[in-house]
Amino acid sequence: xxxxxxxxxxxxxxxxxxxxxxxxxxxxxxxxxxxxxxxxxxxxxxxxxxxxxxxxxxxxxxxxxxxxxxxxxxxxxxxxxxxxxxxxxxxxxxxxxxxxxxxxxxxxxxxxxxxxxxxxxxxxxxxxxxxxxxxxxxxxxxxxxxxxxxxxxxxxxxxxxxxxxxxxxxxxxxxxxxxxxxxxxxxxxxxxxxxxxxxxxxxxxxxxxxxxxxxxxxxxxxxxxxxxxxxxxxxxxxxxxxxxxxxxxxxxxxxxxxxxxxxxxxxxxxxxxxxxxxxxxxxxxxxxxxxxxxxxxxxxxxxxxxxxxxxxxxxxxxxxxxxxxxxxxxxxxxxxxxxxxxxxxxxxxxxxxxxxxxxxxxxxxxxxxxxxxxxxxxxxxxxxxxxxxxxxxxxxxxxxxxxxxxxxxxxxxxxxxxxxxxxxxxxxxxxxxxxxxxxxxxxxxxxxxxxxxxxxxxxxxxxxxxxxxxxxxxxxxxxxxxxxxxxxxxxxxxxxxxxxxxxxxxxxxxxxxxxxxxxxxxxxxxxxxxxxxxxxxxxxxxxxxxxxxxxxxxxxxxxxxxxxxx
Amino acid sequence: xxxxxxxxxxxxxxxxxxxxxxxxxxxxxxxxxxxxxxxxxxxxxxxxxxxxxxxxxxxxxxxxxxxxxxxxxxxxxxxxxxxxxxxxxxxxxxxxxxxxxxxxxxxxxxxxxxxxxxxxxxxxxxxxxxxxxxxxxxxxxxxxxxxxxxxxxxxxxxxxxxxxxxxxxxxxxxxxxxxxxxxxxxxxxxxxxxxxxxxxxxxxxxxxxxxxxxxxxxxxxxxxxxxxxxxxxxxxxxxxxxxxxxxxxxxxxxxxxxxxxx
Numbered sequence: 046x047x048x049x050x051x052x053x054x055x056x057x058x059x060x061x062x063x064x065x066x067x068x069x070x071x072x073x074x075x076x077x078x079x080x081x082x083x084x085x086x087x088x089x090x091x092x093x094x095x096x097x098x099x100x101x102x103x104x105x106x107x108x109x110x111x112x113x114x115x116x117x118x119x120x121x122x123x124x125x126x127x128x129x130x131x132x133x134x135x136x137x138x139x140x141x142x143x144x145x146x147x148x149x150x151x152x153x154x155x156x157x158x159x160x161x162x163x164x165x166x167x168x169x170x171x172x173x174x175x176x177x178x179x180x181x182x183x184x185x186x187x188x189x190x191x192x193x194x195x196x197x198x199x200x201x202x203x204x205x206x207x208x209x210x211x212x213x214x215x216x217x218x219x220x221x222x223x224x225x226x227x228x229x230x231x232x233x234x235x236x237x238x239x240x241x242x243x244x245x246x247x248x249x250x251x252x253x254x255x256x257x258x259x260x261x262x263x264x265x266x267x268x269x270x271x272x273x274x275x276x277x278x279x280x281x282x283x284x285x286x287x288x289x290x291x292x293x294x295x296x297x298x299x300x301x302x303x304x305x306x307x308x309x310x311x312x313x314x315x316x317x318x319x320x321x322x323x324x325x326x327x328x329x330x331x332x333x334x335x336x337x338x339x340x341x342x343x344x345x346x347x348x349x350x351x352x353x354x355x356x357x358x359x360x361x362x363x364x365x366x367x368x369x370x371x372x373x374x375x376x377x378x379x380x381x382x383x384x385x386x387x388x389x390x391x392x393x394x395x396x397x398x399x400x401x402x403x404x405x406x407x408x409x410x411x412x413x414x415x416x417x418x419x420x421x422x423x424x425x426x427x428x429x430x431x432x433x434x435x436x437x438x439x440x441x442x443x444x445x446x447x448x449x450x451x452x453x454x455x456x457x458x459x460x461x462x463x464x465x466x467x468x469x470x471x472x473x474x475x476x477x478x479x480x481x482x483x484x485x486x487x488x489x490x491x492x493x494x495x496x497x498x499x500x501x502x503x504x505x506x507x508x509x510x511x512x513x514x515x516x517x518x519x520x521x522x523x524x525x526x527x528x529x530x531x532x533x534x535x536x537x538x539x540x541x542x543x544x545x546x547x548x549x550x551x552x553x554x555x556x557x558x559x560x561x562x563x564x565x566x567x568x569x570x571x572x573x574x575x576x577x578x579x580x581x582x583x584x585x586x587x588x589x590x591x592x593x594x595x596x597x598x599x600x601x602x603x604x605x606x607x608x609x610x611x
Numbered sequence: 612x613x614x615x616x617x618x619x620x621x622x623x624x625x626x627x628x629x630x631x632x633x634x635x636x637x638x639x640x641x642x643x644x645x646x647x648x649x650x651x652x653x654x655x656x657x658x659x660x661x662x663x664x665x666x667x668x669x670x671x672x673x674x675x676x677x678x679x680x681x682x683x684x685x686x687x688x689x690x691x692x693x694x695x696x697x698x699x700x701x702x703x704x705x706x707x708x709x710x711x712x713x714x715x716x717x718x719x720x721x722x723x724x725x726x727x728x729x730x731x732x733x734x735x736x737x738x739x740x741x742x743x744x745x746x747x748x749x750x751x752x753x754x755x756x757x758x759x760x761x762x763x764x765x766x767x768x769x770x771x772x773x774x775x776x777x778x779x780x781x782x783x784x785x786x787x788x789x790x791x792x793x794x795x796x797x798x799x800x801x802x803x804x805x806x807x808x809x810x811x812x813x814x815x816x817x818x819x820x821x822x823x824x825x826x827x828x829x830x831x832x833x834x835x836x837x838x839x840x841x842x843x844x845x846x847x848x849x850x851x852x853x854x855x856x857x858x859x860x861x862x863x864x865x866x867x868x869x870x871x872x873x
Contacts (some may be wrong), residue, residue, distance in 0.1 A: 331723035335720040
């Protein structure tokens with residue numbers, strides 16, 4: 046059965062995106078090479094020891110977080126097998142065993158074998174400890190990885206899972222935006238780390254206590270002749286592994302209750318349903334309320350919010366620790382405002398086929414309410430985060446002179462971003478997987494590459510007046526000009542939101558059914574020829590969508606053809 | 612009194628005129644003509660893939676026809692959608708809803724979105740939720756995305772009824788609905804037609820259509836192969852026999868599938 050599960054896992058993985066897997070293999074190989082290089086290049090035994098404990102802990106943390114993005118661990122889910130007449134514990138064990146077989150898992154064990162460099166250099170006799178040590182650490186890391194993933198449920202099924210995925214996406218976006226800052230910091234700090242090791246103190250003490258460090262400590266103990274301590278450390282790791290394996294098999298064993306009703310809560314919004322509520326009981330209020338709830342309760346929308354928030358935090362943090370660019374951290378809130386535009390660029394696609402309601406319920410004002418309501422809800426969801434991050438990072442940097450510029454740029458970005466997002470949502474609706482069938486974190490959107498550029502261009506155009514006044518106020522600082530700057534930002538934001546919203550409304554007025562058919566049938570049925578910039582963007586995004594679908598279909602057919610030839 | 616054929620167009624609740632939809636080479640709906648008189652309970656039956664859902668999607672303004680017209684109470688759905696949609700209540704099959712709202716929140720959103728008075732929305736929602744037995748789920752805060760298929764049908768029907776439309780178009784309303792709820796559903800729909808409303812349902816359960824509908828159309832390969840009153844279409848046999856006779860069925864011989872039960 047274990048072998049069957051392993052081959053099933055590989056079959057499923059073969060059907061995942063090849064490009065992403067290749068990137069994973071290259072990055073993994075580079076990290077393994079980096080671990081070995083760090084071991085080889087360290088200047089002395091003590092430095093090598095501390096660098097390797099840090100690297101090994103990094104591998105364990107990476108293995109624990111990685112599966113949320115790379116689907117290796119989540120490929121086989123216990124509930125797939127719930128109806129089969131097989132022994133439940135055997136299935137739990139098989140699911141754990143299948144996690145150990147894979148390229149990523151192979152990289153992990155090769156990385157832990159870098160302890161051999163340390164052993165050979167401190168005392169070649171201790172080399173005998175390296176292979177059992179590396180294997181025990183490997184079992185530790187992979188089991189922890191599967192346990193964390195099992196406890197989180199599939200990432201998108203729990204708040205913690207969404208948060209972790211949000212941190213990962215946030216770090217990824219932050220790395221894309223500020224790659225130069227990180228690369229520079231890394232280039233400056235890694236040679237120093239390899240040369241001097243970690244400074245003695247609480248960090249090294251905590252790292253030494255971490256189980257992935259125990260084989261290294263065992264090597265060092267054996268080198269001083271204390272073989273009893275060395276074997277004791279390895280035995281402790283083996284014991285820990287055993288406990289983890291038992292716990293993980295228990296977590297992975299499918300249970301009956303999982304399928305039972307998950308929610309045993311209480312009425313969610315009794316005042317609203319009874320005819321009240323905070324928002325006005327109008328068409329616009331209805332849309333704002335519905336959208337706000339979708340934003341806060343839907344895992345895919347929450348992931349967009351959390352990713353945006355963590356991008357702001359990560360960029361602020363990178364800037365803060367870089368020293369040189371610390372002042373940029375004061376603008377972190379603006380990143381969140383900008384990310385709102387990116388997060389909301391495909392709202393109708395996020396709704397999926399639920400858009401039928403906007404079509405069937407269309408009346409004289411419904412499209413206006415729908416567009417402005419969605420803009421309001423999006424701003425209401427992101428604004429508190431942007432304000433909080435702004436306040437925290439301005440306090441951390443103590444750069445209070447940026448306050449007027451930030452107060453002007455925030456409303457301008459929020460206005461332009463919410464409007465720009467509605468334009469691409471309307472013109473380039475990109476369905477992804479329909480809501481009830483979504484599983485993975487990337488399921489909510491289809492091909493949104495064009496949308497991203499359009500949103501960025503529209504935001505840039507939309508905030509031009511504010512940008513110009515901010516520049517002016519920086520060149521000729523004065524209190525009066527600061528006040529004018531803030532006012533311009535507010536008016537600019539309001540005007541951009543209204544104007545971009547109008548464009549989206551004008552576009553949708555006769556095209557709401559086309560938005561629905563793009564989601565439901567993947568194409569638009571329209572007799573009349575279209576013209577104009579918006580129609581051109583619409584055609585471009587639709588083509589991108591259809592090309593992606595065609596490419597996936599072709600890949601699948603090629604695979605089937607290759608298999609039938611074999 | 613004039614005979615039914617001569618009643619002017621506004622006499623029909625729903626009228627499909629030469630309605631056609633092509634998907635590339637395939638003709639999903641092939642020049643369909645249907646007239647649903649006011650106050651009738653109309654059943655659209657046909658095998659899977661016959662074009663029922665496609666025809667109904669065009670009738671309610673969700674899918675643009677290749678050619679032809681869909682007319683609701685005398686108003687063309689595609690040339691005056693806002694006026695036509697005012698009198699329509701729609702239950703589509705297999706489409707998403709705002710999945711992260713509870714049933715009550717969904718009805719509140721939908722009523723207010725359709726510009727109904729807040730007090731009316733609240734009282735009608737509460738009544739619909741109670742009658743359709745969704746109140747326990749509402750108390751527990753269950754989201755629509757966590758509903759079973761039958762519960763989704765029920766909340767979908769509630770959204771279709773909420774603004775008191777005069778024409779209901781329901782795609783597979785009884786699918787996955789338990790027998791107790793089905794009785795409630797039937798009572799609601801009967802009350803609807805008794806008070807002058809008109810209903811079109813699609814289904815492939817013949818006994819259900821026979822029991823509910825006074826008029827029937829059989830659709831196969833995108834064409835209407837028979838329509839009229841239930842008795843006209845049945846022509847003396849059961850609807851199922853007539854259906855299989857028109858659409859054609861696969862007979863299972865004695866020697867086929869002999870391993871079942873062996």
